[in-house]
Amino acid sequence: MNVPTAQTWQSVQKEVLRRIHAREWKPGDLIPNEAELAKEFGCARTTVNRALRSLAEGGLLERRRKAGTRVAAQPVAKATLNIAVIRHEVEDRGARYGYQLALREARIAPTHISAALGVGVQERLLHVMALHLSNDAPYALEDRWINAVHVPDALKQDFRSVSANEWLLQNVPYTRGEISFSAKPASAENANYLNCPEKSALLAVDRLTWDHDQSVTVVQVLFAPGHQMRTRI
Amino acid sequence: MNVPTAQTWQSVQKEVLRRIHAREWKPGDLIPNEAELAKEFGCARTTVNRALRSLAEGGLLERRRKAGTRVAAQPVAKATLNIAVIRHEVEDRGARYGYQLALREARIAPTHISAALGVGVQERLLHVMALHLSNDAPYALEDRWINAVHVPDALKQDFRSVSANEWLLQNVPYTRGEISFSAKPASAENANYLNCPEKSALLAVDRLTWDHDQSVTVVQVLFAPGHQMRTRI
DNA sequence: CAGTGGTCTAGACCACAGG
DNA sequence: CTGTGGTCTAGACCACTGG
Numbered sequence: 191m192n193v194p195t196a197q198t199w200q201s202v203q204k205e206v207l208r209r210i211h212a213r214e215w216k217p218g219d220l221i222p223n224e225a226e227l228a229k230e231f232g233c234a235r236t237t238v239n240r241a242l243r244s245l246a247e248g249g250l251l252e253r254r255r256k257a258g259t260r261v262a263a264q265p266v267a268k269a270t271l272n273i274a275v276i277r278h279e280v281e282d283r284g285a286r287y288g289y290q291l292a293l294r295e296a297r298i299a300p301t302h303i304s305a306a307l308g309v310g311v312q313e314r315l316l317h318v319m320a321l322h323l324s325n326d327a328p329y330a331l332e333d334r335w336i337n338a339v340h341v342p343d344a345l346k347q348d349f350r351s352v353s354a355n356e357w358l359l360q361n362v363p364y365t366r367g368e369i370s371f372s373a374k375p376a377s378a379e380n381a382n383y384l385n386c387p388e389k390s391a392l393l394a395v396d397r398l399t400w401d402h403d404q405s406v407t408v409v410q411v412l413f414a415p416g417h418q419m420r421t422r423i
Numbered sequence: 424m425n426v427p428t429a430q431t432w433q434s435v436q437k438e439v440l441r442r443i444h445a446r447e448w449k450p451g452d453l454i455p456n457e458a459e460l461a462k463e464f465g466c467a468r469t470t471v472n473r474a475l476r477s478l479a480e481g482g483l484l485e486r487r488r489k490a491g492t493r494v495a496a497q498p499v500a501k502a503t504l505n506i507a508v509i510r511h512e513v514e515d516r517g518a519r520y521g522y523q524l525a526l527r528e529a530r531i532a533p534t535h536i537s538a539a540l541g542v543g544v545q546e547r548l549l550h551v552m553a554l555h556l557s558n559d560a561p562y563a564l565e566d567r568w569i570n571a572v573h574v575p576d577a578l579k580q581d582f583r584s585v586s587a588n589e590w591l592l593q594n595v596p597y598t599r600g601e602i603s604f605s606a607k608p609a610s611a612e613n614a615n616y617l618n619c620p621e622k623s624a625l626l627a628v629d630r631l632t633w634d635h636d637q638s639v640t641v642v643q644v645l646f647a648p649g650h651q652m653r654t655r656i
Numbered sequence: 657c658a659g660t661g662g663t664c665t666a667g668a669c670c671a672c673a674g675g
Numbered sequence: 676c677t678g679t680g681g682t683c684t685a686g687a688c689c690a691c692t693g694g
Contacts, residue, residue, distance in 0.1 A: 223660060234684045235661095236683070236685090237684085243661090253660090255662080255690070255691045256658080264507070266507045267506040269504045270503045272501055272502075273656070274500075359450075359497045360497065365440075369656050370654075390608070391606040393604065393626075416605070423632075458679090467664060469663095469664070472681075486681095487672085488679050488681075489673045490674065
């Protein structure tokens with residue numbers, strides 16, 4: 191009945207969460223509007239808005255003008271994976287990072303690559319393959335094509351000491367991208383680099399990034415067998 | 424020099440993004456503080472705060488009191504994957520959803536399961552395996568253990584028409600969870616259910632959820648070969 | 657049309673951390 | 676100590692959309 195006077199948006203959020211978890215507000219239920227909650231909590235409506243908006247972004251509430259705010263019937267868990275520079279990923283795990291350039295060539299790309307990058311089939315693109323190591327063991331294999339038409343400076347880099355991964359992030363902006371996660375069997379070449387049996391199950395992360403309407407790069411990162419990407423929800 | 428008068432936080436954010444993409448503000452650079460930007464844009468500081476805070480949440484800016492706001496040197500891409508009810512996932516792809524319960528038994532669990540769930544090794548837990556179908560083809564195999572000590576109602580469900588996946592989401596709250604993504608080779612049993620060759624590379628999603636200090640369920644979802652989880656960054 | 661969330665404002669105080 | 680972001684407030688207007 192009586193509710194502790196809340197004054198910060200976090201405390202409002204905490205109380206709202208408590209009611210949801212305690213099933214006082216059940217999945218699908220309409221909850222009081224912002225003005226009523228503000229009155230109940232003794233705070234400004236802005237504060238309630240901040241608390242509820244944040245929960246809605248997390249998928250736990252569904253808000254619509256005029257229709258009000260409901261507890262999500264089947265909350266969609268949002269797993270946020272941080273895709274950092276591979277070197278940092280390794281170092282954050284407390285391991286020693288190593289890097290080996292495996293291949294670097296400027297050439298006409300396979301059609302599925304030039305199509306993905308939206309460039310003419312006759313354009314020479316930069317193909318880079320590199321192995322990332324963790325404590326001297328293979329950690330991930332990076333297979334990348336760079337749109338040399340949009341990023342001509344890449345042709346001047348040898349990528350022997352700085353990975354394309356890092357160089358691009360520091361030097362070439364992108365405005366949007368697509369990313370996909372899948373499992374793939376190791377090819378003979380993959381197996382050779384990653385020092386694992388052929389056809390091992392590998393976690394693959396494929397990325398395609400764009401700078402406005404110009405593609406920047408398409409890359410596949412294959413992680414060594416057993417690799418996990420973790421997060422909290 | 425002259426900047427369009429911005430009045431909404433989205434327009435402020437857009438202009439800030441433009442400057443970052445145009446390299447007017449380079450990775451690692453300190454940008455003007457909120458008060459200065461508010462003055463320049465002719466809006467309230469609150470509005471600038473909203474725009475910058477949102478970019479910081481996305482990893483593009485790094486903000487620290489007193490130290491100010493910097494453009495992230497190596498922005499960490501945050502890929503947000505929506506983990507929805509599998510039925511919705513299938514239906515959203517425009518396919519017909521199907522469901523087959525493969526196994527349901529209450530028994531003493533393997534020790535790594537009872538350990539993960541934090542229950543005594545002698546406790547009877549509920550083990551459920553089910554196949555999710557898309558247009559009659561195997562889509563995903565769900566292998567789940569439910570903490571029957573914390574969720575005794577689960578023992579009353581037969582899970583023949585409603586999957587444990589959906590039943591739990593609608594009936595049992597959770598406050599936190601862990602999730603991990605990996606690639607695994609199909610076991611003989613996996614291959615049988617998913618109708619694929621043994622040792623196929625399968626994308627695996629492992630989840631463990633908690634309601635305060637009580638574990639709720641641990642589940643592994645194995646997707647049929649070739650499955651991709653996609654998102655934008 | 658009217659109720660709801662979305663946002664902006666101007667001012668204020670506070671928490672934190674750099675110097 | 677002081678500059679910076681973090682937040683709260685009270686009030687206002689607006690945009691969307693359900694009924």
